[in-house]
Amino acid sequence: MKESTKRAMSPRIATRSPSRSASLVVHAFDETAGLAKRLARALNARASLILEHRFPDRECLVRVAHRNDAEAIVVQSFNEPDGKLLPALLAADALHRAGARRVTLVAPYLAYMRQDRVFRPGESVSQTVFGECLGRWFDRVFTVEAHLHRIRRLSEATKCRGRSLSAAPVVAQWLARQAPDALVVGPDEESQTLVESIARVAGVRWAAGIKTRIDDRRVRIRFPDLPAGDRAVIVDDIASSGATIAAAAGALRARGVRTLDAVVVHAIFARGALELMRRAGVRRIVSCDTIPHPTNRISCAPLIAAALESSL
Ligand code: R5P
Numbered sequence: 272m273k274e275s276t277k278r279a280m281s282p283r284i285a286t287r288s289p290s291r292s293a294s295l296v297v298h299a300f301d302e303t304a305g306l307a308k309r310l311a312r313a314l315n316a317r318a319s320l321i322l323e324h325r326f327p328d329r330e331c332l333v334r335v336a337h338r339n340d341a342e343a344i345v346v347q348s349f350n351e352p353d354g355k356l357l358p359a360l361l362a363a364d365a366l367h368r369a370g371a372r373r374v375t376l377v378a379p380y381l382a383y384m385r386q387d388r389v390f391r392p393g394e395s396v397s398q399t400v401f402g403e404c405l406g407r408w409f410d411r412v413f414t415v416e417a418h419l420h421r422i423r424r425l426s427e428a429t430k431c432r433g434r435s436l437s438a439a440p441v442v443a444q445w446l447a448r449q450a451p452d453a454l455v456v457g458p459d460e461e462s463q464t465l466v467e468s469i470a471r472v473a474g475v476r477w478a479a480g481i482k483t484r485i486d487d488r489r490v491r492i493r494f495p496d497l498p499a500g501d502r503a504v505i506v507d508d509i510a511s512s513g514a515t516i517a518a519a520a521g522a523l524r525a526r527g528v529r530t531l532d533a534v535v536v537h538a539i540f541a542r543g544a545l546e547l548m549r550r551a552g553v554r555r556i557v558s559c560d561t562i563p564h565p566t567n568r569i570s571c572a573p574l575i576a577a578a579l580e581s582s583l
Contacts, residue, residue, distance in 0.1 A: 294340070295317070296316060296317050296341050297311040298337070298362065299321065300320075300323060300347055303346040303379075303563075305563060306379065310344070310572050310576055319335070321335055321358075323358055331357055331358050331361065333361045339370035341371060342375075345366070345409070346379075347377075349381055352401070356401070356404065360408045364408060374409055376409040377575055378412060379561030379562070379571060379575065380414070380537045380539075380561045384417050384418035385398075385509075387418075387420065399428060401428075402429040402430070403430050406431035409431060410431060410432065411432040411582075412431060413578060413579065415436050416435065416438045416508045417435035438508075438574070439468035439469045441569050441571055442534055442536070442559070443473040445534065446473045450504050450532060452475075454475065454500045454528075455476070456478050456494075457479035457505075458480050458505060458516060459479065460479060469506060480493060482515065482518075487512060488512040488514050492518040492521075493522060501527060502528065502530040502531075505532070505553070507535050509537045509539055510537075510539060510544060511544065513540065513544030513545065516551070520533070520551035520552050520553050531554055533548060533555070537558070538561075538564040538567065
């Protein structure tokens, strides 16, 4: 088949040969089983659940079902990361011992990326510690919208092959369907690349604010250059305390925006975050499925599957 015809038929996933698929297993923990199933379906691969056992002393044991030399993908998302890191590393070790020819981590949300330098004397660089730990046990790491602002590539943090995928195409699709006439707004300077790419794909206008962080749960945001309009969608990579989106919503409402929605890629949503954002006037809050949450409306599975498929 000619290359141009193949491209027109689009998903490269559809052209995957059954024999290669048979040698690929997507392994998931309980919490990531949903996304792993969607990924396995897209890759025409087998999905398998990792058994995670806690001993009375809270130590952890994992057991994987893996055939010799099949390629392994482990799906683990690192919201509330401390209790999830070790099981992921143990799974990688178990898969190598079971004979997997390559073990790839799909971590749709990668934690500890924001502490990417020593902000105050005496601190560690968590990004390096966490990233290198993963790179020591996994051959490759794939993630979505890693918070990389002082380094350009994920591999600089993990010291192994890997990619941080942009969520812009899937968020833009949602926007084009759900809010085609809205202004896309990034709350701060760091969100600018994401909102600009989304706006370009969706064909809508965009703006980004300037943020000053006061502490973990308080920020100040202003919008010096805001195009006129009474409908906006705030887009950010992460919502944790919800303070950033709430402050952006307050500033936008003060400038005359009446209808406000918010899209976040990683729905961390610490306690009280949703209420805070709603009180600030956000009508609809939706998220990508990188962290399982009732607000998940946008799936990143096609994005991740396409990236994996092109690198197998
Ligand atoms: C940081 O700059 C990120 O892009 C997010 O804006 C931030 O992590 C959101 O955190 P919070 O919801 O706690 O304001």
